[in-house]
Amino acid sequence: MGTKARNACLKFEMADKRIPPSEITPLQIYRERRRFIGAAGALALSGLLPAAASAQGLPGRKSALSTLEPPTPRDDIVNYGNFLEFASDKFGHVERSQAMAVRPWTVTVDGLVAKPRRFAIEDLLRLPLEERIYRHRCVEGWSMVVPWVGFPLASLLKQVEPLGSAKYVEFVSHADPAIMPNVRRQLLDWPYLEGLRLDEALHPLTLLAVGLYGEVLPKSNGAPLRLVVPWKYGYKSAKSVVAIRLVEREPRTIWMKGVPEEYGFYANVNPAVDHPRWSQKRERRIGEFFKRDTLPFNGYADQVAQLYAGMDLRKSF
Amino acid sequence: MPISDRQLAAVKAALFLLCLVPLARLGWDAWRNALGPNPIEAIQRGLGLWTLNLLVITLCVTPLRRLSGWAWLVRLRRMLGLYAFFYAALHFANYLWLDQFFDWNEIGRDILKRPFITVGFAAFVLLLPLAATSNRHALRRLGGRRWQALHRSIYPIAILAVIHYWWLVKRDVATPALYAIAVLALLGLRALWRDRERREQLAGKYAPQQPPRVRGRIIPIVSQRK
């Protein structure tokens, strides 16, 4: 399935006329991964076609914040997950998301800031990138270890100079009914909207990811830019972000609007607080046979627990 | 369309094998590692879906027989029902084993605290007496009326199964809704038919048109005791 999906992806990239050639010039052909060398090499040698975007290398500096656990295979990360705009199961988005044009792409950062700005994705890709290998825990009880490539959200927020009145940060995802069946059906109150408290957003672990496994972020994982908050359930990590807004009041996220009794604002991974549908005590790590215990804050308690000192995390779930 | 015993046996054999296809496909996909990144979830869902499919198919038998007039269809019903139970048992076993690894504490909490598991479990428990009394011996021992009353619990079971499905999906209830419509239609049809029969009965359709003609002398029955 993985190879097939990737071939489809290669084909699509080559066929997509909306991508101006200047945008597809590979940053650096990714050579570490054997399975791409054939395809990428053949394309480069032919001189007729630019190398496909999925073969674009996007290396990041190693980070001390990475876990030492072995990363989940790339195929599993790319082909399994929730991208609800495109599909309600965990597979349908892979193919459908290929229709999403990720160039040109801009991210507006505004709201309660001194210097509101609109960033082109190219500018963001030029920021110093790091590889962050993070645990990723879905509210449905599965987990992965994902080698993201990205930069701390804080480094972006500093550029716009948040005002003293800014207390929260809102993230808005791309929503296009033409290519997203569940947006067309109004399954939720789109666009996907998530939020963090400002101190959570500025935390060094909070990442804006632009890559995966040393390559440009695949569309099915939220290309070209997504949020990654490793101590919260996966649904907090908004995909394909188009706007970041600093606000004074706690945002009502898409899930709080849709199913308020099931999803709270904080969504910190917490084995002691069950979701009505899923027990959160344990999780199935993709690729492992036995379930493992879920750790408070997904194992990042040492770094983030102090953000919630004095809060009742049963109430603020 | 009446069919011979030999033909019926052939139909039954074919149906028996057909009902094994979903299981064989799951097994084959598991063997060649094609169940996707989360194989245990794929097995759980595949078995659950076929339990529900078979419940719905079982519920189709009576209406189909009535509409087609093929009385022999009823003789396939036991196998379909038992297959529904078979898939339910595998679905439950997969949950106990591969999903929970026999962590009885956790299983107990799940059944009590997670509503979709509670109703799924209720549906499974209600299937047990039906499977146990599916043989001819039990039918004879219970008597047709009581047996039939017991086996009508397939109706609430089907409803519980749809609720189980409805409650376990995260947001998109499109597929559970299709099953809900199917089950409601199948149960509604029965209610409709029953109601019509009742009315017709009241209207005297089944009453003998004339008193039967009596031949010979009528001897009044006189009580022996005084």
Ligand code: HEM
């Ligand atoms: C008559 C009995 C039952 C029927 C008809 C049934 C049906 C189903 C169906 C249709 C699904 C969803 C399949 C899909 O998503 O495609 C499902 C999933 C599931 N069922 Fe059942 N089920 C029954 C009994 C049970 C029991 C007794 C348990 C456990 C105690 C159980 C636990 C589950 C679990 C854990 C899932 C997967 C949920 C998930 O992946 O999120 N079910 N079942």
